[in-house]
Amino acid sequence: AKKGTAQxxxxxxxxxxxxxxxxxxxxxxxxxIDADIINAIAKDQGFEIEFRPLNFSxxxxxxxxxxxxGMISAMSxxxxxxxxxxxxxxxxxxxxxxxxxxxxKEIQSYDDLNGKTVAVKVGxxxxxxxxxxxxxxxxxxxxxxxxxxxYQDVVSGHSDAVxxxxxxxxxxxxxxxxxxxxLEPEKxxxxxxxxxxxxxxxxxxxxxxxxANIKEDGTYDxxxxxxxxSDE
Ligand code: GLN
Numbered sequence: 001a002k003k004g005t006a007q008x009x010x011x012x013x014x015x016x017x018x019x020x021x022x023x024x025x026x027x028x029x030x031x032x033i034d035a036d037i038i039n040a041i042a043k044d045q046g047f048e049i050e051f052r053p054l055n056f057s058x059x060x061x062x063x064x065x066x067x068x069x070g071m072i073s074a075m076s077x078x079x080x081x082x083x084x085x086x087x088x089x090x091x092x093x094x095x096x097x098x099x100x101x102x103x104x105k106e107i108q109s110y111d112d113l114n115g116k117t118v119a120v121k122v123g124x125x126x127x128x129x130x131x132x133x134x135x136x137x138x139x140x141x142x143x144x145x146x147x148x149x150x151y152q153d154v155v156s157g158h159s160d161a162v163x164x165x166x167x168x169x170x171x172x173x174x175x176x177x178x179x180x181x182x183l184e185p186e187k188x189x190x191x192x193x194x195x196x197x198x199x200x201x202x203x204x205x206x207x208x209x210x211x212a213n214i215k216e217d218g219t220y221d222x223x224x225x226x227x228x229x230s231d232e
Contacts, residue, residue, distance in 0.1 A: 041210030
């Protein structure tokens with residue numbers, strides 16, 4: 001069967017739990033900004049998809065090995081990744097931010113991380129940002145495969161700080177996670193839908209056309225408003 005039909009859907013990987021971009025609802029369906037955007041685009045462009053949730057670094061590997069057709073995972077577009085993947089037009093802007101425990105009064109700047117332990121998620125732009133900080137400061141790094149476990153490492157006091165994308169950290173804190181954000185986020189990256197380099201050009205084209213359509217007809221704004229306060 002032709003790719004993108006019900007018999008042969010495009011396999012799309014997404015982060016396992018990265019609210020508000022992707023998470024499972026009570027009915028065990030994948031929802032969130034990324035999930036709803038690609039579902040709306042698939043409907044607009046008339047193709048079928050199946051989600052294959054994977055930890056972020058496993059998703060990158062699966063895409064590179066052609067085990068999946070595309071990845072929508074709050075994935076920042078950057079030159080390094082563009083060597084391996086083809087990206088869609090940007091669909092969202094967000095930057096990394098530092099979070100510390102709710103009761104921590106000691107860490108107020110990156111300088112204060114000297115001698116401290118920082119939690120990062122493998123393969124992410126947050127992890128790369130901390131690698132750059134390590135050129136200047138003595139920082140011990142604890143690596144995690146998923147954001148929820150990584151946040152708990154700071155809540156429990158095992159790590160002193162964590163770096164992750166601002167909208168995800170802010171959403172988690174709003175939902176009751178006992179962390180705080182002492183600094184402004186770094187300048188925003190933009191997120192893109194990715195395919196393996198030179199593969200699935202048709203899917204990428206349909207994503208871009210569908211994205212333009214759902215922006216124009218208001219679907220995109222409705223999706224964002226459903227998950228985030230409109231003033232953010
Ligand atoms: N935007 C970050 C990155 O691209 C984090 C993505 C994620 O954790 N799903 O590395």
